Amino acid sequence: MAVPLMSFLRAFPATMEQGFIYALMALGVMITYLVLDFPDLTVDGSFPLGGAVSTSLIISGFSPLPALLLATLAGMAAGLVTGLIHVKLKIRALFSGIIVMTALYSINLRITGGSSLLSIPRDSVTLFRNNALTRLLPQAWSTLIIALALVLLAKFLLDALLNTRLGLLLRAAGDNQQVVTALGRDQGNVKILGLSLANGLVAFCGGVLCQQQRLFELSMGTGAMVLSLASVIIGVNLLKRVERLRDSTKVIIGALLYKASYGLAISLGLRPGDMKLVTALLFLGILSTRLLKGKEARDHA
Amino acid sequence: MLEMLNLRKVYNPGTVRQLCLFEGFSLRIPRGQFLSIVGSNGSGKSSMMNLICGTIQPDAGQIMVDGQDITRMPEHKRLRRIGRIHQNPAMGTCAGMSIQENLALADNKDQRMNLRPGVDKKQRQRYQDLLRPLGLGLENMLDARAGSLSGGQRQALAMVMCVMTPIDFLILDEHTAALDPKTSDLIMALTDQVVREKGLTALMVTHNLRYAIEYGDRLLMLHQGGIVLDRADEQKKKTRLQDVLDLFTQISIELGN
Amino acid sequence: MKRMTALILALLMLSLHLPLLAQETPVRIGIGQFANHPSLDNCRDGFLLGLAEAGFVVGENLVVDYQNAQTDMGLTAIIASGFVSNGVDLIAAIATPMAVTAVNTADGKIPVIYTAVSAPIEAGLAYADRPFDGNATGTSDQIPVRDQLALIRAMQPQAKTLGLLYTVGEVNSQVQAAQYREEAAAFGFEVVESTITTSSDIPLALPGLIAQVDLLSMLTDNTVVQHLDLVLDAADAAGLPVYGSEIEQVKNGCVATVGIDYLALGRQTGLMAARVLRGESADSIPFEVLKDFALYYNQEALTRLGLTLPDTLAPDLTEVTTL
Numbered sequence: 001m002a003v004p005l006m007s008f009l010r011a012f013p014a015t016m017e018q019g020f021i022y023a024l025m026a027l028g029v030m031i032t033y034l035v036l037d038f039p040d041l042t043v044d045g046s047f048p049l050g051g052a053v054s055t056s057l058i059i060s061g062f063s064p065l066p067a068l069l070l071a072t073l074a075g076m077a078a079g080l081v082t083g084l085i086h087v088k089l090k091i092r093a094l095f096s097g098i099i100v101m102t103a104l105y106s107i108n109l110r111i112t113g114g115s116s117l118l119s120i121p122r123d124s125v126t127l128f129r130n131n132a133l134t135r136l137l138p139q140a141w142s143t144l145i146i147a148l149a150l151v152l153l154a155k156f157l158l159d160a161l162l163n164t165r166l167g168l169l170l171r172a173a174g175d176n177q178q179v180v181t182a183l184g185r186d187q188g189n190v191k192i193l194g195l196s197l198a199n200g201l202v203a204f205c206g207g208v209l210c211q212q213q214r215l216f217e218l219s220m221g222t223g224a225m226v227l228s229l230a231s232v233i234i235g236v237n238l239l240k241r242v243e244r245l246r247d248s249t250k251v252i253i254g255a256l257l258y259k260a261s262y263g264l265a266i267s268l269g270l271r272p273g274d275m276k277l278v279t280a281l282l283f284l285g286i287l288s289t290r291l292l293k294g295k296e297a298r299d300h301a
Numbered sequence: 302m303l304e305m306l307n308l309r310k311v312y313n314p315g316t317v318r319q320l321c322l323f324e325g326f327s328l329r330i331p332r333g334q335f336l337s338i339v340g341s342n343g344s345g346k347s348s349m350m351n352l353i354c355g356t357i358q359p360d361a362g363q364i365m366v367d368g369q370d371i372t373r374m375p376e377h378k379r380l381r382r383i384g385r386i387h388q389n390p391a392m393g394t395c396a397g398m399s400i401q402e403n404l405a406l407a408d409n410k411d412q413r414m415n416l417r418p419g420v421d422k423k424q425r426q427r428y429q430d431l432l433r434p435l436g437l438g439l440e441n442m443l444d445a446r447a448g449s450l451s452g453g454q455r456q457a458l459a460m461v462m463c464v465m466t467p468i469d470f471l472i473l474d475e476h477t478a479a480l481d482p483k484t485s486d487l488i489m490a491l492t493d494q495v496v497r498e499k500g501l502t503a504l505m506v507t508h509n510l511r512y513a514i515e516y517g518d519r520l521l522m523l524h525q526g527g528i529v530l531d532r533a534d535e536q537k538k539k540t541r542l543q544d545v546l547d548l549f550t551q552i553s554i555e556l557g558n
Numbered sequence: 559m560k561r562m563t564a565l566i567l568a569l570l571m572l573s574l575h576l577p578l579l580a581q582e583t584p585v586r587i588g589i590g591q592f593a594n595h596p597s598l599d600n601c602r603d604g605f606l607l608g609l610a611e612a613g614f615v616v617g618e619n620l621v622v623d624y625q626n627a628q629t630d631m632g633l634t635a636i637i638a639s640g641f642v643s644n645g646v647d648l649i650a651a652i653a654t655p656m657a658v659t660a661v662n663t664a665d666g667k668i669p670v671i672y673t674a675v676s677a678p679i680e681a682g683l684a685y686a687d688r689p690f691d692g693n694a695t696g697t698s699d700q701i702p703v704r705d706q707l708a709l710i711r712a713m714q715p716q717a718k719t720l721g722l723l724y725t726v727g728e729v730n731s732q733v734q735a736a737q738y739r740e741e742a743a744a745f746g747f748e749v750v751e752s753t754i755t756t757s758s759d760i761p762l763a764l765p766g767l768i769a770q771v772d773l774l775s776m777l778t779d780n781t782v783v784q785h786l787d788l789v790l791d792a793a794d795a796a797g798l799p800v801y802g803s804e805i806e807q808v809k810n811g812c813v814a815t816v817g818i819d820y821l822a823l824g825r826q827t828g829l830m831a832a833r834v835l836r837g838e839s840a841d842s843i844p845f846e847v848l849k850d851f852a853l854y855y856n857q858e859a860l861t862r863l864g865l866t867l868p869d870t871l872a873p874d875l876t877e878v879t880t881l
Binding site for chain 1: 375376377378380381384385387391392393394395396397398402403405406407409410411412413414415416417418419420463
């Protein structure tokens with residue numbers, strides 16, 4: 001028992017790094033799933049889109065931040081398309097996301113110039129290496145600190161946004177789209193905006209992750225939605241009683257817990273191939289404890 | 302002033318269930334009039350409200366407001382100057398947001414949708430002043446979720462939200478039908494008060510003949526897409542419940558809530 | 559006298575303990591395999607054989623932590639960081655995604671020996687003009703395209719068109735397809751390519767490709783190799799020979815190959831790993847390709863398709879029997 005625990009603890013900083021980075025995407029999915037009540041599968045495509053754009057640009061010599069900015073804009077465009085398909089063509093939310101996600105596979109391949117794998121050279125400047133900031137920070141902790149800073153920045157911006165007039169409208173659109181119309185606003189446009197913002201954040205996350213692992217792999221999007229959804233649901237449900245925390249904080253904690261459970265399972269000797277089963281059981285466990293306790297359920301199951 | 306000119310609306314055209322609801326329907330409502338509309342199920346009451354608000358489109362004809370043709374105007378644009386309270390109390394407010402947030406949403410109705418703070422803390426006092434006259438205690442529950450309120454409380458809140466910003470018409474679509482008798486009366490009294498105070502043009506669809514008689518300047522009865530009774534002002538005041546009921550018996554509907 | 563006895567006894571006791579003192583603490587290595595298929599499995603087995611040959615035997619002085627990522631990138635990252643946080647002495651990475659992740663995660667602190675990486679320079683694991691600086695080296699499974707073309711030409715003097723089936727976006731396949739395109743003309747071949755996205759596309763792509771060509775030649779494409787049986791079924795039905803890219807494929811029914819024995823590749827890699835474990839710097843060893851390509855053929859397949867081996871090739875051949 002001691003050995004697995006030791007190896008889990010030693011891996012803890014790396015687990016936290018992954019948790020913080022993936023939390024960025026979980027925050028994006030929070031916007032669509034929690035706020036807008038829209039099951040958005042675009043994420044499986046916009047996540048690698050951000051990675052493809054950011055990695056290709058860095059390899060061509062772009063600086064990390066402009067590369068991330070363009071990755072974010074690409075993600076926003078993807079979300080915009082999903083929104084347009086849903087609102088203007090009146091196609092169901094789930095299918096709109098699937099359509100865009102499928103199209104993005106080909107688009108991502110085009111962006112990388114046809115390669116399913118891109119490697120960032122060792123001496124390139126990324127957000128996590130060879131830049132002014134990393135020279136200041138202690139090397140063992142620089143990745144963790146930068147990842148934490150990014151996710152906190154994203155969280156504070158998101159919380160601030162949701163309290164603006166626009167943010168209030170976004171929340172209303174997910175709560176009761178009739179009210180949005182009654183307020184004289186086009187609720188379709190509000191949804192499109194929300195989708196755009198969310199996928200921008202998801203693509204940003206993809207770009208950040210690829211810069212951290214210095215590798216882009218075409219299939220990195222598979223299961224991205226499930227992972228993010230798990231983080232959101234774990235965080236929000238586990239911490240349901242804790243009123244003090246905002247939803248965004250709960251989602252970040254959910255992402256950390258999710259990644260930690262992965263790491264723990266591996267330390268205990270579970271095969272990587274069994275991880276999906278672990279995920280499913282985790283989901284089941286958390287969602288059913290709510291039911292068993294008989295609490296008044298918010299209908300976000 | 303609201304005008305409906307020669308409206309035609311056919312449901313399920315070309316199918317077995319085809320129903321021509323309105324054919325050449327016209328109606329003129331002067332500014333400031335409080336109109337009660339009654340009629341049997343399927344007479345076209347709700348459809349008329351939907352046509353006015355833009356939820357559905359007529360197949361022919363025009364809808365004019367103060368001489369401006371709004372027939373092609375999208376619903377959300379029309380609702381900028383129209384307030385609508387639905388039968389279902391859940392439709393007018395956001396259940397997951399607090400009373401204060403709902404009021405803030407309504408308060409921002411005319412404002413630019415930008416990144417300024419959504420809820421203005423300084424308005425809290427003002428919101429309480431708006432809620433206090435209702436006598437429902439809502440002014441002490443500003444942070445409570447709208448979803449935790451009773452049906453009557455939500456309708457009252459929806460009413461306040463509707464009239465927070467200037468509107469031309471107030472549409473009340475059987476807005477007391479889902480409430481118990483006591484709350485019904487309360488909301489009805491509130492409605493009358495609000496309409497009088499703000500001098501609104503109001504259209505009230507109701508199943509309750511008593512309300513239709515007691516409140517409003519004009520009484521309209523619809524039957525199968527046509528007007529069978531139209532009494533206004535002095536004529537309406539003289540109309541007794543029994544007269545209307547007799548007419549109703551011919552087209553059978555239930556009395557009261 | 560007593561002192562003498564005591565001294566002799568002491569020396570005797572000491573000598574009995576010498577073997578124990580000489581015994582090293584076992585070396586710990588992590589083997590990360592990206593995908594689950596026979597070629598990569600052979601690599602792993604060969605790797606362990608190579609290590610054993612060089613004196614590192616599992617159970618004696620070697621502890622192995624073997625993990626398979628099942629082609630999942632997320633798992634690949636976890637496996638790599640697991641090895642690093644467990645402080646293994648060496649990481650063996652099988653296939654490109656695992657290799658790149660391991661090198662990035664280890665960040666030079668732990669040597670990485672890779673294998674089954676088709677294009678190390680393109681993958682950022684080696685430099686074309688100078689030694690690598692990331693504490694990594696390994697072997698590449700580039701296939702000898704020119705030799706393969708020569709074999710095919712010798713076996714089918716009349717054939718004109720050659721078909722390639724591979725996954726769009728798989729880097730090693732693209733590199734190999736490009737090589738075919740470059741070299742084929744010199745042997746009088748025209749190359750026809752068909753690409754797929756996932757394995758479910760294979761049955762859809764095959765009929766069209768087979769109709770246009772005289773033969774098929776396999777690349778080391780992970781997806782297509784994993785579904786070789788589909789390719790062989792369709793090709794056999796049309797009487798079309800399929801040339802493999804490595805020995806396993808010929809065992810499974812391909813007619814012949816000048817190709818890779820992944821077991822041998824793994825063994826070569828194991829020997830390199832042993833050198834690094836013994837103290838050599840990984841960066842001082844340039845990456846290697848398989849030294850010996852052998853010509854493997856499958857008589858049963860040849861007979862079935864009505865082909866014969868030309869006498870000119872006979873001395874270099876190794877017969878392989880169908881599994």
